[in-house]
Amino acid sequence: MSTHQAPRQLKLGFILHGVGPGWGDWRHPDADPTASTNIDFYLRQAKLAEQGKFDFLFVADSVHITEKSSPHYLNRFEPLTILSAVATHTKNIGLVGTLTVSYSEPYTVARQFASLDHISRGRAGWNVVTSWLSGSAENYGKPAHPPHEVRYRIAAEHLTTVQGLWDSWEDDALVHNKETGQFIDPAKLHTLNHQGEFFSVRGPLNIARSPQGQPVIFQAGASEDGRNFSARYADAFFTEGSTIESSQAYYADIKKRAAAFGRAPHQASVLPALRAIVGATEEEAQALHRQAEGLIRIEDALVALARSFNEHDLTQYPLDGPFPDIAQYGADSNRSSSERIIRTAREENLTLRQAALRYASPRKEFVGTGVQVADAIQRWFLNDAADGFILFEALPYQLDAFITHVVPVLQERGLFRREYEATTLRGNLGLDVPENRNTAARRQAA
Amino acid sequence: MSTHQAPRQLKLGFILHGVGPGWGDWRHPDADPTASTNIDFYLRQAKLAEQGKFDFLFVADSVHITEKSSPHYLNRFEPLTILSAVATHTKNIGLVGTLTVSYSEPYTVARQFASLDHISRGRAGWNVVTSWLSGSAENYGKPAHPPHEVRYRIAAEHLTTVQGLWDSWEDDALVHNKETGQFIDPAKLHTLNHQGEFFSVRGPLNIARSPQGQPVIFQAGASEDGRNFSARYADAFFTEGSTIESSQAYYADIKKRAAAFGRAPHQASVLPALRAIVGATEEEAQALHRQAEGLIRIEDALVALARSFNEHDLTQYPLDGPFPDIAQYGADSNRSSSERIIRTAREENLTLRQAALRYASPRKEFVGTGVQVADAIQRWFLNDAADGFILFEALPYQLDAFITHVVPVLQERGLFRREYEATTLRGNLGLDVPENRNTAARRQAA
Numbered sequence: 001m002s003t004h005q006a007p008r009q010l011k012l013g014f015i016l017h018g019v020g021p022g023w024g025d026w027r028h029p030d031a032d033p034t035a036s037t038n039i040d041f042y043l044r045q046a047k048l049a050e051q052g053k054f055d056f057l058f059v060a061d062s063v064h065i066t067e068k069s070s071p072h073y074l075n076r077f078e079p080l081t082i083l084s085a086v087a088t089h090t091k092n093i094g095l096v097g098t099l100t101v102s103y104s105e106p107y108t109v110a111r112q113f114a115s116l117d118h119i120s121r122g123r124a125g126w127n128v129v130t131s132w133l134s135g136s137a138e139n140y141g142k143p144a145h146p147p148h149e150v151r152y153r154i155a156a157e158h159l160t161t162v163q164g165l166w167d168s169w170e171d172d173a174l175v176h177n178k179e180t181g182q183f184i185d186p187a188k189l190h191t192l193n194h195q196g197e198f199f200s201v202r203g204p205l206n207i208a209r210s211p212q213g214q215p216v217i218f219q220a221g222a223s224e225d226g227r228n229f230s231a232r233y234a235d236a237f238f239t240e241g242s243t244i245e246s247s248q249a250y251y252a253d254i255k256k257r258a259a260a261f262g263r264a265p266h267q268a269s270v271l272p273a274l275r276a277i278v279g280a281t282e283e284e285a286q287a288l289h290r291q292a293e294g295l296i297r298i299e300d301a302l303v304a305l306a307r308s309f310n311e312h313d314l315t316q317y318p319l320d321g322p323f324p325d326i327a328q329y330g331a332d333s334n335r336s337s338s339e340r341i342i343r344t345a346r347e348e349n350l351t352l353r354q355a356a357l358r359y360a361s362p363r364k365e366f367v368g369t370g371v372q373v374a375d376a377i378q379r380w381f382l383n384d385a386a387d388g389f390i391l392f393e394a395l396p397y398q399l400d401a402f403i404t405h406v407v408p409v410l411q412e413r414g415l416f417r418r419e420y421e422a423t424t425l426r427g428n429l430g431l432d433v434p435e436n437r438n439t440a441a442r443r444q445a446a
Numbered sequence: 447m448s449t450h451q452a453p454r455q456l457k458l459g460f461i462l463h464g465v466g467p468g469w470g471d472w473r474h475p476d477a478d479p480t481a482s483t484n485i486d487f488y489l490r491q492a493k494l495a496e497q498g499k500f501d502f503l504f505v506a507d508s509v510h511i512t513e514k515s516s517p518h519y520l521n522r523f524e525p526l527t528i529l530s531a532v533a534t535h536t537k538n539i540g541l542v543g544t545l546t547v548s549y550s551e552p553y554t555v556a557r558q559f560a561s562l563d564h565i566s567r568g569r570a571g572w573n574v575v576t577s578w579l580s581g582s583a584e585n586y587g588k589p590a591h592p593p594h595e596v597r598y599r600i601a602a603e604h605l606t607t608v609q610g611l612w613d614s615w616e617d618d619a620l621v622h623n624k625e626t627g628q629f630i631d632p633a634k635l636h637t638l639n640h641q642g643e644f645f646s647v648r649g650p651l652n653i654a655r656s657p658q659g660q661p662v663i664f665q666a667g668a669s670e671d672g673r674n675f676s677a678r679y680a681d682a683f684f685t686e687g688s689t690i691e692s693s694q695a696y697y698a699d700i701k702k703r704a705a706a707f708g709r710a711p712h713q714a715s716v717l718p719a720l721r722a723i724v725g726a727t728e729e730e731a732q733a734l735h736r737q738a739e740g741l742i743r744i745e746d747a748l749v750a751l752a753r754s755f756n757e758h759d760l761t762q763y764p765l766d767g768p769f770p771d772i773a774q775y776g777a778d779s780n781r782s783s784s785e786r787i788i789r790t791a792r793e794e795n796l797t798l799r800q801a802a803l804r805y806a807s808p809r810k811e812f813v814g815t816g817v818q819v820a821d822a823i824q825r826w827f828l829n830d831a832a833d834g835f836i837l838f839e840a841l842p843y844q845l846d847a848f849i850t851h852v853v854p855v856l857q858e859r860g861l862f863r864r865e866y867e868a869t870t871l872r873g874n875l876g877l878d879v880p881e882n883r884n885t886a887a888r889r890q891a892a
Contacts, residue, residue: 067632071630080527081526084531085534103554104551115528189520200587202584
């Protein structure tokens with residue numbers, strides 16, 4: 001079944017959120033609707049995911065809401081603060097935070113993640129995003145967001161500037177000789193002197209080299225520009241993963257692009273989103289799935305769908321008519337997602353209502369017993385559709401169910417770790433610590 | 447001795463830092479020179495300060511270093527991340543973070559502090575600063591920092607925008623009715639629609655009303671512009687407190703200004719910096735003070751002094767000659783500090799060397815036994831020079847010594863709490879939660 005020689009290890013992330021990612025999840029009888037700002041809930045979930053040996057926690061983000069936004073967008077912790085709070089209550093699990101390059105400064109971003117990397121002793125990761133909602137710009141004094149292609153130029157310059165700052169301090173720059181009073185070796189503290197199209201940053205960063213040297217980079221680029229960005233810069237790719245076929249196509253494409261940038265396959269993990277629904281029996285799982293679907297209101301499903309179309313008002317179209325011609329609203333927004341939605345609607349001849357509810361519901365493929373869900377995961381993993389998954393908790397206590405029923409099956413099959421390999425995110429993902437560019441330059445000059 | 451009718455309670459803050467605030471503190475035999483990025487050291491200090499019933503922890507900040515910067519500037523945690531990490535290991539103590547308005551976005555700042563306020567269940571405070579080092583601008587793509595007066599216009603607009611965003615959500619905006627599927631009451635979620643000279647921000651903020659409603663505002667304004675800003679907006683003022691006389695003058699002035707803005711005296715606490723050195727005996731304390739002075743190198747003292755003069759190079763002047771004429775370099779930098787240094791040097795006819803070492807050394811007034819230091823604190827407190835103090839740990843284990851020797855004396859004299867009054871910073875500082883402006887508007891319209 002597999003084309004791989006050695007047993008690869010599955011990578012698993014967990015989306016750390018308050019109220020669930022589905023638009024109706026908070027309505028479940030067991031759901032705490034105040035979970036999104038409940039620190040105890042977050043600490044519980046984080047510690048549980050670590051017990052389950054997940055590679056990392058992942059905090060999503062956005063910087064714009066309206067009164068129509070989904071509950072999990074409306075009210076959420078800022079990622080760096082909540083991850084810092086979680087850091088001291090965990091020891092091994094990675095801490096990946098989303099932060100937009102569109103409305104942030106490289107110097108501040110570099111500091112925040114370096115600080116998190118020190119606090120967590122080497123477990124920080126940055127999910128690099130470009131904001132795609134035009135409402136976001138209005139919260140940051142900008143009349144409109146830049147075009148799609150420009151956003152990725154900004155992203156590349158922002159990210160490489162941050163990475164340059166992370167190399168400001170060589171590993172042994174801190175001397176702290178109490179006798180002589182020398183605290184640092186000034187030759188090992190470096191300015192960056194970056195002068196680019198969008199940013200100019202002098203440096204050095206005002207925090208010492210962090211345990212990972214370079215925090216891990218995540219990205220979710222799916223468009224042409226996004227894929228090239230991801231393939232070149234990211235250590236792991238977060239994808240929507242709508243079907244095994246589309247994921248295989250994405251997987252092949254992104255690995256090829258990564259190779260063209262001189263990167264090894266294990267340096268570029270493809271991690272689709274996974275909204276599993278797990279029961280002790282198949283009947284229980286199916287009942288849970290029906291319950292989740294029953295919580296979704298069509299008006300919420302329409303707003304959810306509209307996010308990929310720059311929040312275009314979909315209530316103006318007949319619900320039970322053919323899927324409307326709205327491609328233009330997706331073109332400069334979340335392009336890859338909007339194109340996929342349109343393609344699916346056309347191929348399956350879906351009405352607007354059907355397309356919206358389909359989009360809002362957990363997929364049937366990952367509904368079942370521990371063995372059934374593990375089978376599906378294994379199918380994707382061994383057939384080059386995924387190097388692992390990022391789990392969303394679709395209903396309350398589904399993280400518990402996944403750890404109880406799915407993880408042991410994956411472990412028994414030799415697909416997933418029984419113990420952490422390392423205390424750093426790089427270590428657990430099997431990524432090396434890149435040599436500091438300034439140390440390398442010194443070595444090459446010598 | 448006192449002019450006050452009821453016994454006021456002293457307010458005490460603790461500067462949470464790694465290597466000490468003095469330029470030679472890290473050279474002390476007991477000092478951990480790696481403390482600045484040692485999370486365990488920070489957690490120890492934070493928990494200890496809470497055992498001592500301190501009102502708040504205070505994390506200072508700056509956004510620019512050179513290879514000549516002091517050890518405690520060179521390498522430090524980013525304030526919001528370290529305070530979030532500390533939050534879940536403490537229950538009552540306030541968490542005050544410094545963040546510059548010069549290089550940050552109101553929407554992001556509002557989120558970060560609201561998030562910290564939720565994580566800590568109501569203990570967040572923001573120390574609002576305007577960056578005064580021109581090197582800072584070069585880390586943020588700006589050729590130079592704006593003039594002093596413009597910086598305070600930016601600060602006022604930035605702060606009031608953040609405060610407006612903190613009122614985005616009325617207290618009861620979250621409805622989460624599981625039956626109907628209504629998550630929020632849209633009438634209680636408000637846009638800000640701020641369009642100002644420096645910022646334009648639409649809102650609403652994407653995090654619900656935090657426990658304190660409005661996190662507490664700290665400021666250290668000492669110049670004419672700075673004092674008016676502080677008096678108008680800040681709940682507590684951090685001052686250098688060089689002598690009791692200068693602090694009394696500052697105290698009288700700032701309280702008068704605050705009153706002119708319609709604020710009650712208890713809403714505007716004056717908190718000078720305190721670098722106490724406490725011993726079990728007077729001899730021990732004096733020996734510690736001599737030890738601290740002996741750790742200071744003159745070259746470091748010059749760089750420390752230069753920070754108030756926009757990092758002007760002071761090595762070009764004769765060390766043992768009269769204090770040089772460098773007022774021009776301080777005018778647009780840290781003006782109040784530079785003016786005070788020049789005034790002291792002239793009044794006491796100090797050489798450059800003497801002025802620099804004086805500036806870098808702990809003051810003698812707060813060196814002594816627990817009773818002696820408590821006497822000095824009481825003298826300032828009861829003679830309108832201070833409403834409390836912010837303690838710097840001058841040497842290792844001085845926080846321990848302060849809590850062991852000074853705090854009990856202050857408690858016996860009825861000047862300082864034996865138990866926390868509240869679990870929020872507002873509660874412990876005796877500040878009310880201001881009514882949400884949108885709720886007030888609704889009430890007034892009804």
